Amino acid sequence: MTRYAMTMDTRRCVGCNACVYACKQENDLPVGGFRDWITTTTRGVFPDLSSEIRSERCNHCDNAPCVYACPTGASHFNEGGVVLVNHDKCTGCKACIAACPYDARYVHPDGFVDKCTFCLHRSSKGLDPACVSICPTESLAFGDLSDKRSVVRRLLDARNHKTLRPETGAGPNVYFLT
Amino acid sequence: MSLSRREFIKIGAGATAAVGLGSGLVTQWWGLDNNPIPNPNTEGDRIVPTFCELCFWKCGVLAHVKKGPDGQERVVKITGNPDHPLSRGKLCPRGTGGTGLLYDPDRLKQPLVRTKSKRGEDIFEAVSWETALDEVAAKLMKVKEEHGPEALALFSHGFGGSWFKHLLKAMGSKNIAAPSYAQCRGPREVGYWLTFGSGIGSPEAVDAEHARCIVLMGSHLGENMHNTHVQDFSRAIDRGADIIVVDPRYSTAASKARHWLPIKPGTDIALLLAWMHVIITEKRYDADYIQKHAIGFDELKKHVEAKTPEWAYPITGIRPEKIRETARLMAGAAPATLIHPGRRSTWYGDDTQRERGKAILAALLGSWGREGGYLIPSKMSVQPYPDQPYAQTPKAALDRVKEGLYPLADETLASGLCDISVPGEAAMNLKGWIVYGTNLIQSLPDYRKTVKAIQALDFIVTVDVLPAEICGWSDVVLPESTYLERTDDLWNPGYREPFVAMRQQAVEPLYQSKPGWWMAKELANRMGLAAYFPWKDSLEYVRERATRSGLDFDTLQAKGVVKGAVVPTTEEQGLTLSFDTESGKIELYNQTLKNLGFDPIPDYYPVEEPPAGSFRLITGRAPMHTFGRTTNNRFLSECYDENEVWVNADVAKGLGFKNGDRVILVNQDEVRSEPISLRATQRVRGDAVYIVHGYGHTAEGLKFAYKRGASDSLLTTNYKVDPIMGGTGMNVNFVRIEGVA
Numbered sequence: 001m002t003r004y005a006m007t008m009d010t011r012r013c014v015g016c017n018a019c020v021y022a023c024k025q026e027n028d029l030p031v032g033g034f035r036d037w038i039t040t041t042t043r044g045v046f047p048d049l050s051s052e053i054r055s056e057r058c059n060h061c062d063n064a065p066c067v068y069a070c071p072t073g074a075s076h077f078n079e080g081g082v083v084l085v086n087h088d089k090c091t092g093c094k095a096c097i098a099a100c101p102y103d104a105r106y107v108h109p110d111g112f113v114d115k116c117t118f119c120l121h122r123s124s125k126g127l128d129p130a131c132v133s134i135c136p137t138e139s140l141a142f143g144d145l146s147d148k149r150s151v152v153r154r155l156l157d158a159r160n161h162k163t164l165r166p167e168t169g170a171g172p173n174v175y176f177l178t
Numbered sequence: 179m180s181l182s183r184r185e186f187i188k189i190g191a192g193a194t195a196a197v198g199l200g201s202g203l204v205t206q207w208w209g210l211d212n213n214p215i216p217n218p219n220t221e222g223d224r225i226v227p228t229f230c231e232l233c234f235w236k237c238g239v240l241a242h243v244k245k246g247p248d249g250q251e252r253v254v255k256i257t258g259n260p261d262h263p264l265s266r267g268k269l270c271p272r273g274t275g276g277t278g279l280l281y282d283p284d285r286l287k288q289p290l291v292r293t294k295s296k297r298g299e300d301i302f303e304a305v306s307w308e309t310a311l312d313e314v315a316a317k318l319m320k321v322k323e324e325h326g327p328e329a330l331a332l333f334s335h336g337f338g339g340s341w342f343k344h345l346l347k348a349m350g351s352k353n354i355a356a357p358s359y360a361q362c363r364g365p366r367e368v369g370y371w372l373t374f375g376s377g378i379g380s381p382e383a384v385d386a387e388h389a390r391c392i393v394l395m396g397s398h399l400g401e402n403m404h405n406t407h408v409q410d411f412s413r414a415i416d417r418g419a420d421i422i423v424v425d426p427r428y429s430t431a432a433s434k435a436r437h438w439l440p441i442k443p444g445t446d447i448a449l450l451l452a453w454m455h456v457i458i459t460e461k462r463y464d465a466d467y468i469q470k471h472a473i474g475f476d477e478l479k480k481h482v483e484a485k486t487p488e489w490a491y492p493i494t495g496i497r498p499e500k501i502r503e504t505a506r507l508m509a510g511a512a513p514a515t516l517i518h519p520g521r522r523s524t525w526y527g528d529d530t531q532r533e534r535g536k537a538i539l540a541a542l543l544g545s546w547g548r549e550g551g552y553l554i555p556s557k558m559s560v561q562p563y564p565d566q567p568y569a570q571t572p573k574a575a576l577d578r579v580k581e582g583l584y585p586l587a588d589e590t591l592a593s594g595l596c597d598i599s600v601p602g603e604a605a606m607n608l609k610g611w612i613v614y615g616t617n618l619i620q621s622l623p624d625y626r627k628t629v630k631a632i633q634a635l636d637f638i639v640t641v642d643v644l645p646a647e648i649c650g651w652s653d654v655v656l657p658e659s660t661y662l663e664r665t666d667d668l669w670n671p672g673y674r675e676p677f678v679a680m681r682q683q684a685v686e687p688l689y690q691s692k693p694g695w696w697m698a699k700e701l702a703n704r705m706g707l708a709a710y711f712p713w714k715d716s717l718e719y720v721r722e723r724a725t726r727s728g729l730d731f732d733t734l735q736a737k738g739v740v741k742g743a744v745v746p747t748t749e750e751q752g753l754t755l756s757f758d759t760e761s762g763k764i765e766l767y768n769q770t771l772k773n774l775g776f777d778p779i780p781d782y783y784p785v786e787e788p789p790a791g792s793f794r795l796i797t798g799r800a801p802m803h804t805f806g807r808t809t810n811n812r813f814l815s816e817c818y819d820e821n822e823v824w825v826n827a828d829v830a831k832g833l834g835f836k837n838g839d840r841v842i843l844v845n846q847d848e849v850r851s852e853p854i855s856l857r858a859t860q861r862v863r864g865d866a867v868y869i870v871h872g873y874g875h876t877a878e879g880l881k882f883a884y885k886r887g888a889s890d891s892l893l894t895t896n897y898k899v900d901p902i903m904g905g906t907g908m909n910v911n912f913v914r915i916e917g918v919a
Contacts, residue, residue, distance in 0.1 A: 051433035
């Protein structure tokens with residue numbers, strides 16, 4: 001069964017935010033609304049330092065806590081396991097925001113909760129999500145984990161990787177190549 | 179069903195759903211099987227390929243245009259053009275953010291003329307285009323008649339400036355300059371030209387993608403987002419290239435590096451000499467390449483004999499074993515070692531020599547004209563049009579206050595045109611300025627001098643998109659359409675593969691703004707120069723140029739780009755190297771420099787140190803901004819809307835500051851910045867502080883950027899001029915940090 005996933009190469013990413021802006025424009029997001037974002041963590045003391053830069057977003061979890069927390073069924077699993085919010089069903093109660101281990105959701109000014117869709121309107125047609133498509137460092141890749149030949153499957157087979165907060169048991173599907 | 183979604187939900191799912199069960203309408207609404215895939219519909223009704231103007235890399239973009247409910251067409255999305263060799267379908271944040279410029283509410287909306295106010299008061303009267311153009315034409319003609327055409331100057335930065343360059347040449351003046359030379363990449367151009375007989379140019383044709391080792395000296399790729407270079411840099415990282423970063427600050431690039439060398443600012447030449455010492459004494463240079471292509475090796479060998487890593491250590495702060503290790507690393511990967519040329523090289527006034535040092539190091543590694551090093555690009559030829567020759571063009575630009583100054587400058591100095599406009603500094607002063615797309619108050623060092631020059635002019639007109647500071651100092655302000663609203667000239671850069679790109683209009687100009695070609699043509703008509711603008715509009719002009727050049731204009735319009743035949747760019751690909759120097763060889767030792775009284779091989783001289791309690795101010799870029807040009811762009815500011823000052827965490831603690839404190843920077847001339855946040859970080863040396871360039875606008879018309887962040891430009895009241903080519907070294911300002919009460 002199709003299982004959409006994303007890989008994010010922390011070695012290649014320069015944290016330029018191109019993914020963030022492309023997402024905002026592709027999805028016509030409101031001012032102050034973000035479906036993806038950059039985090040940079042630096043460790044060490046001058047001059048012995050190391051940094052990790054990540055482009056983060058909804059993890060489209062296998063056991064998405066947001067879906068189970070949603071009282072109206074607005075948060076749901078869609079094609080390829082992608083977690084979506086049906087804006088028409090959402091009351092803006094924020095139960096999902098409290099449940100999400102990744103702080104991936106925000107309240108849209110129109111009253112519903114919004115978050116990354118893996119650009120399902122594109123990916124369901126075989127196109128990459130906007131963030132993947134724009135990325136000048138090619139840090140982002142998207143594909144079907146169940147397909148052995150997919151770029152994400154091949155990267156995960158070949159490279160060291162991690163997910164964020166695996167201990168929550170949510171089963172995230174955004175993988176960080178390290 | 180008249181209930182809105184929210185009212186419906188308020189009533190309560192239980193009751194309503196029970197009543198409506200089986201009604202069809204409600205099951206359709208609530209049905210778990212009916213969760214449609216949401217589509218934001220931003221693909222647009224049509225897609226216009228053009229190229230970007232948010233920075234000067236000029237990536238190919240696709241403007242997605244969509245008709246709104248009001249019938250107006252809008253650019254709803256900008257994506258990378260996959261056919262364009264510089265973007266390859268990818269964009270940096272600024273490329274996407276072109277919409278933030280197009281729909282900036284603060285845009286100049288109509289022509290403005292200063293009538294009752296004094297110059298600099300920023301008070302204008304809105305007038306018709308007729309009135310504005312009549313005024314500009316009359317004033318320019320008056321300067322020309324009273325002082326000669328050579329008293330006119332054009333400052334131009336941006337691709338649309340071509341029309342005004344043509345206009346000025348038609349008027350008989352050669353005084354055309356961009357701050358991108360003497361304030362930016364100029365020393366690099368001259369340093370490489372003196373060594374290899376060719377500058378680097380823009381876009382810099384280097385082969386980072388195939389480099390096995392990349393050395394960045396002060397260049398912060400990843401924060402500086404020149405798209406193709408960042409793409410290549412990332413590919414090199416993916417291929418396992420070793421990155422060496424020389425920077426007082428732990429930049430994004432440094433975080434990707436195997437070796438970060440946090441050098442003491444101003445000592446780069448000492449490090450370069452020590453690297454050469456190691457590579458030469460350990461016989462790690464490309465002996466065949468040097469033998470075949472270079473002259474002056476024996477002199478160089480002697481020159482660096484005593485420049486040991488131990489000698490460089492107390493100067494640079496880089497440990498000798500680190501200098502040796504990095505030298506061996508780059509030699510081991512040679513010739514696929516890229517000593518990256520960087521871009522802004524105006525640091526300390528000795529910059530041509532430092533850039534020459536980089537070029538000499540690259541020569542020792544044999545990487546000029548080699549895969550993984552520097553490419554030798556070729557251009558597609560584009561025929562000129564119209565054929566009207568320029569009349570009475572003087573031999574040279576008037577950009578030196580004295581003869582013999584800056585003898586090796588190979589472009590006109592913007593700072594020089596400014597200097598020569600200040601009364602008393604030269605035998606003849608410039609009297610009229612046309613300023614196109616460059617905010618001289620921020621782009622030239624020491625704004626006090628710039629203002630002095632402006633106040634002495636007979637006339638100054640500015641063509642811009644936004645009401646930047648320079649507009650406030652002008653007599654007439656002409657509102658230009660943004661790049662998305664106009665068709666400009668063709669562009670044929672030299673890069674990995676030759677191509678010609680076209681900028682074409684995506685939407686109708688907003689407000690009363692007009693494209694530059696129209697303004698230049700209208701002015702020409704009024705000044706009796708109509709013969710220089712024989713075409714109806716810019717589309718007709720580019721079609722004629724393309725046709726004359728044998729380019730397929732239909733493809734150019736449809737794809738935004740036409741590519742030429744791929745030609746060899748490296749020796750490996752079959753290119754025969756040649757060098758346009760005096761000797762016809764790579765000049766490790768340069769006789770021209772010697773004859774002019776300069777060092778024929780770079781040498782290290784100490785730069786002035788910050789006084790106790792002060793820090794050297796160093797500047798750089800944020801990936802979503804291009805100087806002060808984009809800091810008013812509300813879309814791009816969503817992720818970074820104000821600069822902060824990076825201060826070494828231990829130093830900050832010693833001064834009693836903590837992360838996030840609001841502080842003011844005060845420079846050596848007691849110029850004070852706007853308050854900004856202090857970022858206490860381990861990522862910078864203790865003797866320097868860092869801010870992102872372009873903030874702290876003082877123009878009230880830039881309503882978003884006004885007084886937001888600290889302006890490094892205002893703090894740059896000191897600069898040191900490179901005696902070789904006139905570049906203005908600007909990393910020579912020192913600031914102390916004061917808390918905000």
